[in-house]
Amino acid sequence: MTAQGIENKGASSGNFKQNLSGRYNLDRVFATAAWAATIVSVLVLVWLLFTILKDGLGTINWNFFTAFPSRKPEQAGIKPAFFGTLWLMAVVAATSFPIGVGAAIYLEEFATDNWFSRLVEINIGNLAGVPSIIYGLLGLAVFKRIMGPITGGNSVLSGGLTLSLLILPVIIVATREALRAVPNSIRLAGFALGANKWQVVWNHVLPSAMPGVLTGVILALSRAIGETAPLIAIGAVAFIRSTPSSLQSPFTAMPIQIYNWVGRPQAEFHQIAASGIIVLMVMLLLMNTIAIYFRNRFQQTR
Amino acid sequence: MQDIRNQTMTDTALKAEKISVYYGSTLAVKDVFLDIPRNQIVAFIGPSGCGKSTVLRCFNRMNDLIPSARVDGNILFDGENIKRFDPVELRRRVGMVFQKPNPFPKSIYENIAFGARINGYQGDMDELVERSLKGAALWDEVKDKLKESGLGLSGGQQQRLCIARAIAIEPEVILMDEPCSALDPISTLKVEELMHDLKMQYTIVIVTHNMQQASRVSDKTAFFNAQATEAGGKMGYLVEYDETQVIFSNPREEYTRDYVSGRFG
Ligand SMILES: Nc1ncnc2c1ncn2[C@@H]1O[C@H](COP(=O)(O)OP(=O)(O)O)[C@@H](O)[C@H]1O
Ligand SMILES: [Mg+2]
Numbered sequence: 001m002t003a004q005g006i007e008n009k010g011a012s013s014g015n016f017k018q019n020l021s022g023r024y025n026l027d028r029v030f031a032t033a034a035w036a037a038t039i040v041s042v043l044v045l046v047w048l049l050f051t052i053l054k055d056g057l058g059t060i061n062w063n064f065f066t067a068f069p070s071r072k073p074e075q076a077g078i079k080p081a082f083f084g085t086l087w088l089m090a091v092v093a094a095t096s097f098p099i100g101v102g103a104a105i106y107l108e109e110f111a112t113d114n115w116f117s118r119l120v121e122i123n124i125g126n127l128a129g130v131p132s133i134i135y136g137l138l139g140l141a142v143f144k145r146i147m148g149p150i151t152g153g154n155s156v157l158s159g160g161l162t163l164s165l166l167i168l169p170v171i172i173v174a175t176r177e178a179l180r181a182v183p184n185s186i187r188l189a190g191f192a193l194g195a196n197k198w199q200v201v202w203n204h205v206l207p208s209a210m211p212g213v214l215t216g217v218i219l220a221l222s223r224a225i226g227e228t229a230p231l232i233a234i235g236a237v238a239f240i241r242s243t244p245s246s247l248q249s250p251f252t253a254m255p256i257q258i259y260n261w262v263g264r265p266q267a268e269f270h271q272i273a274a275s276g277i278i279v280l281m282v283m284l285l286l287m288n289t290i291a292i293y294f295r296n297r298f299q300q301t302r
Numbered sequence: 303m304q305d306i307r308n309q310t311m312t313d314t315a316l317k318a319e320k321i322s323v324y325y326g327s328t329l330a331v332k333d334v335f336l337d338i339p340r341n342q343i344v345a346f347i348g349p350s351g352c353g354k355s356t357v358l359r360c361f362n363r364m365n366d367l368i369p370s371a372r373v374d375g376n377i378l379f380d381g382e383n384i385k386r387f388d389p390v391e392l393r394r395r396v397g398m399v400f401q402k403p404n405p406f407p408k409s410i411y412e413n414i415a416f417g418a419r420i421n422g423y424q425g426d427m428d429e430l431v432e433r434s435l436k437g438a439a440l441w442d443e444v445k446d447k448l449k450e451s452g453l454g455l456s457g458g459q460q461q462r463l464c465i466a467r468a469i470a471i472e473p474e475v476i477l478m479d480e481p482c483s484a485l486d487p488i489s490t491l492k493v494e495e496l497m498h499d500l501k502m503q504y505t506i507v508i509v510t511h512n513m514q515q516a517s518r519v520s521d522k523t524a525f526f527n528a529q530a531t532e533a534g535g536k537m538g539y540l541v542e543y544d545e546t547q548v549i550f551s552n553p554r555e556e557y558t559r560d561y562v563s564g565r566f567g
Pocket of ligand 2: 509
């Protein structure tokens with residue numbers, strides 16, 4: 001028995017059919033398929049960037065940033081939309097970050113597992129998939145109509161709060177994911193030293209989860225900055241002859257302005273729409289860069 | 303009557319009276335009676351899953367953090383029932399070191415200062431950090447890099463950092479759950495030496511799988527075992543508790559003799 005075993009081991013075939021060439025072939029086929037998938041998505045992106053840059057770069061100039069919308073494409077600018085979007089993002093960040101992260105902390109660290117917390121959980125998961133226009137209708141009813149005296153109706157505040165609602169589920173889900181990834185041994189270490197829940201969460205769990213939380217918030221804000229439908233639903237319009245001066249000011253936003261220009265028949269408007277898209281993309285890139293900077297800062301201090 | 307109470311207060315740090323622990327509806331450990339004498343080292347030994355960690359966690363009420371866990375029976379700390387303590391206060395006085403070193407992902411200094419700060423330490427923090435690190439025999443190795451992350455240390459150093467963190471809040475008892483199982487032999491020896499020094503000031507309960515370690519460091523040894531239940535599960539119980547020397551040379555129970563001599567199941 002033993003002798004036979006040794007014999008088999010020494011022989012080249014034995015009990016195993018290694019089929020090396022077949023396995024390597026499969027390996028190559030798979031690598032090629034994955035490579036092709038990557039190339040397709042990169043090509044689409046490059047093509048998109050190329051056409052937009054080709055159409056839009058020529059019409060970006062100082063006037064484009066400082067002028068208000070106009071009937072004449074060569075005089076039209078994005079000043080109100082640019083500042084409107086900045087205001088909106090400020091409102092969205094200031095409201096969705098604390099509320100979303102707070103809700104996630106409650107659900108993940110404090111809530112006991114009962115029917116209520118499970119109901120909340122399921123609903124948040126579902127809300128993340130609701131079309132944005134529905135949030136627009138909600139914003140129209142709640143922020144513009146009911147809370148109109150406070151928000152000022154069709155205002156930066158109404159728009160910001162509506163977008164905030166839209167991305168809250170995303171922030172909550174992402175934050176919970178990040179909190180769950182913090183090893184439980186850290187919590188136990190804190191409790192064993194006599195810390196209470198708040199002290200453990202604030203001093204140890206949240207800082208450890210922060211890079212993940214910030215990643216989620218960046219993605220959510222990136223979604224909010226490009227949203228058009230909910231803002232149109234609450235009544236934001238493209239033609240505004242002023243930039244916001246307070247939270248109750250009327251506003252327009254970059255995607256609304258772009259949408260408006262794209263819808264015009266004249267080709268010149270399509271060009272400045274492309275210019276607007278370039279500006280929006282740069283804003284998005286800047287926002288992500290800032291957030292990545294913060295995320296790296298947090299990672300370093302660990 | 304008063305005299306007897308005073309005596310128990312000075313001699314016995316922790317007293318378990320008929321402790322049973324359930325996880326959900328399953329009984330994990332049944333009817334444990336134990337006296338942990340002050341300024342001594344007590345070792346818990348026994349096969350895996352017989353409830354050593356479970357019993358250990360009763361002493362600082364860490365089982366409170368496990369939603370399904372329920373503890374029956376009473377534990378007296380300094381003669382007073384621990385149910386009457388606030389868990390936060392109890393855990394300051396009964397510290398814990400875990401199996402896997404778990405320093406906070408922060409600086410070495412912060413690792414030690416945190417516990418002191420949340421417990422309202424009034425003294426000089428720098429001095430406390432130095433004293434605690436010296437107490438854990440780690441000061442010489444880290445004194446030049448207190449601002450660096452605790453996670454940058456070796457496993458053995460991390461575990462001593464955790465011990466330093468535990469003694470920084472001046473507990474009376476330190477519970478250690480297999481503190482050396484993730485360490486190399488040299489680090490293990492360092493931690494064992496450290497326990498000898500700590501004994502002067504603290505009462506120590508240590509869970510260990512290492513027979514030599516139990517016989518080297520402890521004054522008393524508790525041997526736990528698990529028996530099969532009708533439901534098909536396992537239920538832990540305390541087989542024998544005596545002076546370490548007795549457990550290892552002349553135990554009362556056959557089981558104990560087999561286990562400490564390595565002839566077990
Ligand atoms: N958090 C828990 N939830 C449910 N059962 C647990 C939990 N912790 C331990 N147990 C069970 O309790 C028994 C004793 O476990 P433990 O105290 O960890 O044993 P030991 O430390 O001696 O290895 C085991 O059967 C284990 O499965
Ligand atoms: Mg254990």
